[in-house]
Amino acid sequence: PKVTIVGAGNVGATAAHIIASKNLADVVLIDVAEGLPQGKALDMMHMRSVEKFTVHVTGTNDYADTRDSDVVVITAGIARKPGMTREDLLGVNAGIMKSVIGQAKEASPNAVFICVTNPLDVMTTLAFRESGLPAERLMGMGGVLDSSRLSFAVCEKLGCEPAAVEAWAVGAHGEGMVCWPRFTTVDGTPITELMDEAAVAEVVQRCVKGGAEVVAHLKTGSAYYAPGASIAKMVEAILGDTHEIMSVCAHIDGQYGIDDLYMNVPVRLGRDGVEEVVEFDLDDEELAALRASADSVRAGLANLPE
Numbered sequence: 540p541k542v543t544i545v546g547a548g549n550v551g552a553t554a555a556h557i558i559a560s561k562n563l564a565d566v567v568l569i570d571v572a573e574g575l576p577q578g579k580a581l582d583m584m585h586m587r588s589v590e591k592f593t594v595h596v597t598g599t600n601d602y603a604d605t606r607d608s609d610v611v612v613i614t615a616g617i618a619r620k621p622g623m624t625r626e627d628l629l630g631v632n633a634g635i636m637k638s639v640i641g642q643a644k645e646a647s648p649n650a651v652f653i654c655v656t657n658p659l660d661v662m663t664t665l666a667f668r669e670s671g672l673p674a675e676r677l678m679g680m681g682g683v684l685d686s687s688r689l690s691f692a693v694c695e696k697l698g699c700e701p702a703a704v705e706a707w708a709v710g711a712h713g714e715g716m717v718c719w720p721r722f723t724t725v726d727g728t729p730i731t732e733l734m735d736e737a738a739v740a741e742v743v744q745r746c747v748k749g750g751a752e753v754v755a756h757l758k759t760g761s762a763y764y765a766p767g768a769s770i771a772k773m774v775e776a777i778l779g780d781t782h783e784i785m786s787v788c789a790h791i792d793g794q795y796g797i798d799d800l801y802m803n804v805p806v807r808l809g810r811d812g813v814e815e816v817v818e819f820d821l822d823d824e825e826l827a828a829l830r831a832s833a834d835s836v837r838a839g840l841a842n843l844p845e
């Protein structure tokens with residue numbers, strides 16, 4: 540199989556590295572910066588001789604080289620710096636997303652598309668509107684990363700290993716993020732039974748602020764190792780047709796009482812993209828929180844330039 544990654548910056552190159560290391564697919568890195576994708580691809584091809592993986596990585600500035608990809612990942616755009624929210628990136632990144640999605644779709648009309656550029660839910664909606672792609676073949680990566688940050692916070696708090704944890708963070712990939720402690724478990728036991736309310740609130744905050752915590756340390760940009768791994772996990776589920784359920788920015792069309800909106804919810808992933816939005820049995824409070832998160836995405840959409 541062939542995976543194109545648009546944007547050979549921190550997130551795109553890291554995703555390419557992990558996809559190649561796992562031998563999942565040939566990777567084409569494309570960027571507007573001349574030399575950047577070529578240099579990073581060559582470096583990864585040198586690594587290929589160390590690691591002995593068999594897939595190839597190539598770098599280009601020309602969409603012709605991305606032709607007939609099975610999956611296209613879009614990471615092109617600016618990242619936030621300390622003090623910025625993901626929502627602050629909207630103006631610049633909307634222009635970039637518009638220019639990318641049309642060219643990427645023209646080269647690979649049958650691909651499954653994964654948007655990564657922030658603000659994620661708004662950019663994925665924009666890509667949907669601009670491209671006319673079927674909703675099941677266009678999604679965003681946010682919830683896998685957010686859930687990994689929740690899992691990390693639980694492990695730190697309880698001293699357990701990630702393998703024991705199933706964590707669910709959903710909703711907007713931004714200030715309106717939602718965690719589901721009742722469905723977040725350690726060896727099958729909900730964390731709401733393993734810690735008091737204050738501790739639950741603490742791990743939820745650690746998750747919601749996880750991205751900002753990384754930005755505050757780095758100062759130069761935002762996270763890329765966990766984002767890269769989260770992209771690779773989605774690519775693996777799609778190419779492997781695994782039907783795995785994970786938190787993905789998907790088109791919600793009536794589920795959870797939310798209409799026509801892109802946001803992170805549990806979905807089943809397979810070779811054709813989103814197979815279904817999975818509805819968890821939420822209580823009134825959880826439903827209200829998810830709908831409030833949807834409202835935060837709608838507020839972002841209202842700020843999209845025409």
Ligand code: NAI
Nearest residue numbers: 546548549550570571615616617618655656657680681766
């Ligand atoms: P970066 O600055 O390291 O890389 C971005 C790359 O995009 C640069 O190489 C740039 O030349 C390229 N680019 C700009 N315009 C382009 C165009 N029109 N076509 C092709 N390439 C273009 O940034 P980084 O850290 O890789 O982040 C990329 C994006 O991903 C940001 O918007 C960031 O906020 C977002 N992000 C999203 C996450 C998520 O969970 N959804 C997680 C982490 C980052």
